[in-house]
Amino acid sequence: MSLVVYLAALVFALSGVVLLRRPRTAARNPLTVSTCVAIALGTLVFVCSAPLTLAAVNDLTGVPNFGAPLTYGMLSAYSCSLLVLLIHWRGGPPERVRNLALRSVAVYVPLVLAIVVLFALGDAHTERLTDLDTYYANTPCLREMIVLYLLGHSAATVSMCVLCVKWSREVTGLLRAGLRLIILGVLLDVAGFQATKYAAVAARWSGHDLDVLSTKVAPPMASLGALLCSAGFVLPRLLPALLAQWQSLRDHRRLGPLWARVRFASTAPGPPASWWRLPQERLQWREVSIHDALLALAPYFDDRVRERARDAALRRGRTAHQARIAAEAAMLADAARRAAAREAPLDTPSGYRLHATEVPGADGLVELAEALAGTTDVTAARSGAVQTSHG
Known part of the structure; x- marks a missing residue:
């Protein structure tokens, strides 16, 4: 599973590298910065959630399951970055955009801190690399930590989906196509990752075992959903530039006979x-x-x-x-x-x-x-x- 997650992280990161092909120009554009921050955090979520990374982090820190709050904190930060990105993408008066972005950060910073505190208060001495959510679903403090990170992620994705649906009715062309990709990615995340996680955790609460949903179904669905979301954000910005480069390549070749003559x-x-x-x-x-x-x-x-x-x-x-x-x-x-x-x-x-x-x-x-x-x-x-x- 680690290989699949690492490949998803690589594809995710490459889209950010393409956007940052001109770092000096990109740094002056809040939309580009917020896009690259979201992509960077998404990449870190993938890398941190891989079992090999979790094992390495646990070994380096000497704390069993230390990779769990690290991954959950990253996921919460990623959820916040998606909201901030969408706020910048939609635009509006600069003061309003800034206030909405700060409000999103103000909500998720305490959430990340709460995840860390709850992990510190909980008893997670048995290392679990793939099934921590279900294994500790009934453990005090850890139970609350798991529910908290899932609720934080759900709130961000549902808000994104609602905003994208409303916005897609107002726009056309590549922007609408990008929004629809985001909506599809969010729906995959909600149905394939969040719903299966909730179901597996709730099953543990009721004395049943649906761990396979959390360990086998949720990770690939989360990867696919995140990649579709990143494609939706990047497509309207990169495709026109790619088409322009393709047209330039065609024109360059079509000028060959003239250039050869003169x-x-x-x-x-x-x-x-x-x-x-x-x-x-x-x-x-x-x-x-x-x-x-x-x-x-x-x-x-x-x-x-x-x-x-x-x-x-x-x-x-x-x-x-x-x-x-x-x-x-x-x-x-x-x-x-x-x-x-x-x-x-x-x-x-x-x-x-x-x-x-x-x-x-x-x-x-x-x-x-x-x-x-x-x-x-x-x-x-x-x-x-x-x-x-x-x-």
Whole structure:
């Protein structure tokens, strides 16, 4: 069971690492800070609740079952952090957000202290790594400690579920999807972890044995519920950034034909050597380098090539915009060919401005790159220009 719990903790922690990819920026954002605190506490709950960790903590402290109040305290702190995170996520007037967050902390700090005090007052000399809740369900003080941490966790999760249900009716898109994931994770936690724990403890009170619910069913359900909750919190914040990086990667590749054609003319500094540069950074460098190359090739632009390619495209039924891009691709290919052959620039420069240099972003360059992939207009325009020059 320890391996499963550790894997859940690893996945949980990775989501926090992704959010903290820019620590300086993240530290100034209360929402990011509260998200990472919740993820960090959730990770610690998983790590502390693993039997191997419990045994190690007990051995290090020399106190049997010392890992129990540590885990329960962490779980209570995690429950509080989820409420604080949800408060920051929903937003509102800063003063109101701050007051609600402080109230949540004010409730759970005494709860954590009470768990520690009750453990100290109770008699837990027999080490139990997997079934402490049921083994000590009838032990004075420890019984109250177990009920207290379960009630604290239940209060937080039920409050979260109610708030998320209400909020999900007011929003759309990724935010609603994230809220629904949180709701699903909370319901799994309530039904799979809390209900089974309550049932197993209540069974001990009535003289029955349902320990299997607490030891076998509750832990994996708690892990799954927590992972779904973390996915719900992270999804609306990470998915747009991931999609933007994916689009940048696609654009970077689509600019390949254009870059291959004009890279010899670029005088921009080379790309950073770091292999881990994000696609957006790589795309930005390629855009700058291509624009630099286009500026260097401008003296070779031949309006005759462009006009003939445009007329040919229009005759084939292309729209005015498509014809313009095809014509620009033909003119650019011709200019690159002559510049690479070290021919002299035109006596009278064209002065024409490419569409890709008039629009922001990579879309214009991508259109030009895709047009360069077709050679019909380019070949026809070159042939027409040569015939004209000979004529």
